[in-house]
Structure formats: C-alpha cells, structure tokens
Amino acid sequence: MEIYKLSTSKIKDFRQLIExxxxxxxxxxxxxxxxxxxxxxxxFLQNKNHIIYVANLENTIAGGLVAYVLEKFEKNRKEIYIYDLAVKEEYRRRKIATNLINELRHYSKSIGAYVIFVQADYEDDPAIKLYESLGKKEEVLHFDIDL
Structure with a gap:
C-alpha cells in the first residue's frame, strides 16, 4: 500500500477519491x-489549506481523506479538520484509515498545527471506534445554518 498527498499531477486519483x-x-x-x-x-489541490491523502492499493484508490487547515487568529497556530475520510468496503479492516490519519498527523506537525479534529455521527460505530483509538472524545453540538 502506498499513501501519498495529492498534487496537481494526480487529478485522476482525485476523481477516483471523489467517486x-x-x-x-x-x-x-x-x-x-x-x-x-x-x-x-x-x-483546489493548489490551495495550501487543502490536504488530500489517498491510499493506493493494487493500483486502485482504496481510501482517502480530505482535510482543511484552519489558521487561527487568537494564537499563531493551526488546527486541521478532517472533513471526509472513507475506505472502500472491500479494503476495510486493513488499517488504511489509521495509516491515512497517521500520514496526516506527520504532515500536520510539519506545518505547525497543534491538533487534528474530526466529526463522527452517533450511529457510525466503526468511525467512532477508530477515532477513540487515536484521540480523546469531546461532546459538541453541530448546527447547520440555512442560507
């Protein structure tokens, strides 16, 4: 398995991830x-605040994540928000998601971020189990504000 950060030369891989x-x-x-x-x-890929990693296994995009860098105003620091993370069903239970997050951790440290955070839905037990194994849980409320 190869995990790498997408660049503009990897549009085909990005399209596979979107699919x-x-x-x-x-x-x-x-x-x-x-x-x-x-x-x-x-x-999108050229934006320094967009981070996209994919896991290539058997010449297919088996999983990936999209994260955003949030530059903070109250201190000179950054947070990383994992917006999307998924692994194809046939490739699950192979530590792909964990490896993707670990690559993101390494990159996040290199750019001076101090935390990565992610949202999980209450009914998504596999995601919750994964995130609990990697960090601490914080109960928050999420609101969508209509435009």
Missing amino acids: LFGESFDQKDVYDNNSLSDEFLKS
Missing part, C-alpha cells in the same frame, strides 16, 4: 465528478 466518497456516503449526487473540471480540481 469513492460518493459511494461510501451514499451521496453520488453530492460527489459529482461530472460537474468538476480539471481546472477546478487543480485549483
């Missing part, structure tokens, strides 16, 4: 590759 997210989250309408141009994806 994987759509399938994993049962949201193919949200994760719609057809609506995204290569130029948009390249621009």
Whole structure:
C-alpha cells in the first residue's frame, strides 16, 4: 500500500477519491465528478489549506481523506479538520484509515498545527471506534445554518 498527498499531477486519483466518497456516503449526487473540471480540481489541490491523502492499493484508490487547515487568529497556530475520510468496503479492516490519519498527523506537525479534529455521527460505530483509538472524545453540538 502506498499513501501519498495529492498534487496537481494526480487529478485522476482525485476523481477516483471523489467517486469513492460518493459511494461510501451514499451521496453520488453530492460527489459529482461530472460537474468538476480539471481546472477546478487543480485549483483546489493548489490551495495550501487543502490536504488530500489517498491510499493506493493494487493500483486502485482504496481510501482517502480530505482535510482543511484552519489558521487561527487568537494564537499563531493551526488546527486541521478532517472533513471526509472513507475506505472502500472491500479494503476495510486493513488499517488504511489509521495509516491515512497517521500520514496526516506527520504532515500536520510539519506545518505547525497543534491538533487534528474530526466529526463522527452517533450511529457510525466503526468511525467512532477508530477515532477513540487515536484521540480523546469531546461532546459538541453541530448546527447547520440555512442560507
């Protein structure tokens, strides 16, 4: 297995990851590759506050994550937010998600971040178990504000 941070030369891998997210989250309408141009994806990858890692196994994107760097104003420091993380069903239970997060940890330290945080839904037991094995749980409320 090879885990690497996506660059603009890996648009094909990014598209495979987007497709994987759509399938994993049962949201193919949200994760719609057809609506995204290569130029948009390249621009997204060029943003220093966007972090995308993939796990390539058997010449396929078996898993990946998208995280965002949040530059703080109250102190000169950064937080990292894992927005999406998924592993294809046939590749689960092989420590792929753990390895992806560990790569993100290493990178996050290198850019001066002090914490990584992630949200999990109450009914997502596998995700909760994974995150509990890697860090401490904090109970918070999440609100979506309509526009």
